[in-house]
Amino acid sequence: MTDQHADLNAKFQKRIFSGIQPSGNLTLGNYLGALKRFVQKQDEGIETIYCLVDLHAITVWQDPEALRRQTREAAAAFIAAGIDPARSILFNQSQISAHAEMGWLLNCVARMGWMNRMTQWKDKAGKNAEKQSLGLFAYPTLMAADILLYHATMVPVGEDQKQHVELTRDIAAKFNHDYKTEFFPSPAPLIEGAATRVMSLRDGSKKMSKSDPSDASRINMTDDADTIAKKFRKAVTDPEPLPETLEGLEGRAEARNLVNVYAALADISPEQVIAEFGGKGFGTFKPALADLAVSKLEPISTEMSRLMADPAEIDRILGSGAEKADAIAQPILAKTLDIMGMIRSR
Known part of the structure; x- marks a missing residue:
């Protein structure tokens, strides 16, 4: 972040915002790339706001009952992974209408050229862009609204989402410039950890x-201990033992991925993994990784099952979180409307 951005953000309370689409079947990638880090951030003295972005989910058609179930399942995953609703704000996006309202306001700030450059639009729309929903095209602006609605200064994301945070910064900067204010911060992407991008097994x-057709390609957060262990033991690897140095993983994508996953689960560096397992074959390493993964993930899947048996309690937690989030969002939305010249007389 440049000095200019840092100076601007110094005027704002440190606040983290991040969201996950409740599209079902959260994976090990979601856990290591997001949930695990979300839990750690609770202990850093920074306000943490986590959102299940169900408005983003409907940019493609969703079965209503499935969406409700998947939203509760994602909430259960957050809580089971260690998100404490008493220390973090956890809610689903659609309970706060300010998200959609701020999304429209920022649609009128963002430029078409910016939206056309978004790589995820190109990837998702492909050759059928004319048949996609307007929401799918415009959802990066709603994502910017999600972040700016809370004056978030930091956004934990994977590498593939970094462009969306950069767009958010562009929108905030244009708003501030156009209205001669310093109302919105310039949020910084947080990309941390050994396994921020977990690859297919x-x-x-x-x-x-x-969405991969092969269930063996991923570890689902709902997998039981036997399934987790079996998938790691059957993970694709090459015939060579692990190298003695990290540089020896060059060109060995599957080996590098498993080393990174082990490091992230064990809270150590990839160098430490290589120091322990360098020169050993996958017949030794994969069972060790499977045991580690089971020890970390099986308690989460068990707790998720317990939570999902009481959907009313999940809904209560989401509702309570929405009340807390709304108390932050409404004054910021109101000030945005004032800045833009809207009459608000009731």
Whole structure:
């Protein structure tokens, strides 16, 4: 972040905002790339706001009952992973209408050229762009609204979402310039950890994805201990043992991925993993990784099952979180409307 951005952000309370789409089947990639870090941030003295972005989910058609179930499942994953609703704000986006309202206001600030450059739009729309929803095209502006609605100064994201935070900074800067104010901060992306981008267990060149046709390609947050262990033991690798140095992983995507996953689960560096397992074959390393993963993930999947058995309690937690989030969002939305010249007489 440049000195200019840092100077601007110094005027704002340190606040983290991040959201996950409740599209079902959260994976190990979601846990290591997001949930695990979200939990750690609770202990850093920074206000933490976490959102299940169900308005983003409907940029493509969703079965209503499935969306409700998936939203509760994502909430259960947050809580089971260690998010404490008493220390962090956890809610689903659609309970706060200010998200949609701020999204429209920022649609009128963002430029078409910026939106056309978004790589995820190009990837998702492909050759059928004319058949996609307007929401899918415009959702990066809603994402900017999600962040700026809380004056968030930091946004934990994976590498593939960094462009969206950069767009948010562009929108904030244009708003501040156009209205001659310093109302919005310039949020910084937080990209941390050894496994911010977890790759497929079947193909180390592809990101682990809940949409992959092969269930063996990913670890689901709902997998039981036996399934977790089996998937790691069957993960695709090459015939060579692990190298003695980290540089020896060059060109070995599957091996590098498993080393990174071990490091992230064990809270150590990839160099430390290599120091322990360098020269050993995957017949030794994969069972050790499987045991580690089970010890970390099986308690989460068990707690998720317990929470999902009481959907009313999940809804209560989300509602309570929405009340807390709304108390922050409404004054910021109101000031935005004032700055833009809207009459508000009731």
